[in-house]
Amino acid sequence: MFKIKIADLVVQIDNKYDFVYKQCKDYYTDEQDVDITICATDEDIRIEREQSLAQFSEGYLESVCIYRNLSYVLPQFDAFLFHAALIEVDGKGYAFTAKSGTGKSTHIRLWQQLLGDKVVIVNGDKPILRKVGDKILCYGTPWCGKEKYNVNKSVELNSICCLNRAKENSIHKYDVSKAAKNIVHQIVVPKSPENVLKILELLDFTLTSVDVWDLYCNMDIQAAMLSYNTMKGGTSCED
Numbered sequence: 001m002f003k004i005k006i007a008d009l010v011v012q013i014d015n016k017y018d019f020v021y022k023q024c025k026d027y028y029t030d031e032q033d034v035d036i037t038i039c040a041t042d043e044d045i046r047i048e049r050e051q052s053l054a055q056f057s058e059g060y061l062e063s064v065c066i067y068r069n070l071s072y073v074l075p076q077f078d079a080f081l082f083h084a085a086l087i088e089v090d091g092k093g094y095a096f097t098a099k100s101g102t103g104k105s106t107h108i109r110l111w112q113q114l115l116g117d118k119v120v121i122v123n124g125d126k127p128i129l130r131k132v133g134d135k136i137l138c139y140g141t142p143w144c145g146k147e148k149y150n151v152n153k154s155v156e157l158n159s160i161c162c163l164n165r166a167k168e169n170s171i172h173k174y175d176v177s178k179a180a181k182n183i184v185h186q187i188v189v190p191k192s193p194e195n196v197l198k199i200l201e202l203l204d205f206t207l208t209s210v211d212v213w214d215l216y217c218n219m220d221i222q223a224a225m226l227s228y229n230t231m232k233g234g235t236s237c238e239d
Helices: 018-023 043-049 058-077 104-118 177-188 192-209 221-232
Strands: 002-006 009-014 038-039 078-083 085-089 092-099 119-123 128-132 137-140 153-167 170-173 213-217
Touching: 009 058, 009 092, 018 058, 038 058, 043 058, 058 078, 058 128, 058 192, 078 192, 085 104, 092 104, 104 119, 104 221, 119 137, 128 192, 137 192, 153 177, 153 192, 170 221, 177 192, 177 213, 213 221
Parallel strands: 009 038, 092 153, 153 213
Antiparallel strands: 002 009, 078 128, 085 092, 085 119, 128 137, 137 153, 170 213
16 A cells, blocks of 8 residues: 555555556655545456456556546546646647547657657656646646656646647647547546536536647648647647
8 A cells, every 4th residue: 555646636545566556656655644545456457357458467457447446536626537648848738639549649759859858748648637726737647658658747738639640731729519529538437427427517627728629640740840839829720
């Protein structure tokens, strides 16, 4: 058993295996007051093993289940897990979301190629978003995808970008209702009706508080130039 601090919440993890303990090393805390206590049952791990497409260690499967179970209760704290690659540039957060394999990691590496050290990858795959006052803050977490891109910090969300592969580059503001139908699939939906309702409220607040973009792009540096210049300025355009 150990404690971490993520999304400004103290989470006590009741673990059986060392995998998740080592994974969370950059997030340990000694704070006494605990906001959430979480674990993965043997049944959780068994089900995860049966549904996995590859062979993973029990420790890895426990970690997956722990983060999923954590995500089920996050809405109680105005927070949710978002399947996206999150970067910070000039103090602003940009979240890129898409189906797995579309190229989120490739696109943020193009931003690194374009902007160098100005780009900080806060989380490569599964950041936490949290409503704090009238803002959405994004947080790094130790659950961050196979590239293991993560930093234990927070940044205010500036934009969400829905990524699509295409031969030609173009980017446009996303209609909020259409964006919601797309983005809801990138959120882990809780089991309880109360938390489902809370997720929907948080999603509505998020999508009406920040710019949401629909980006069609190839894997060329011009795609990063287009998305960066557009998202920081707020005007749709094409290359």
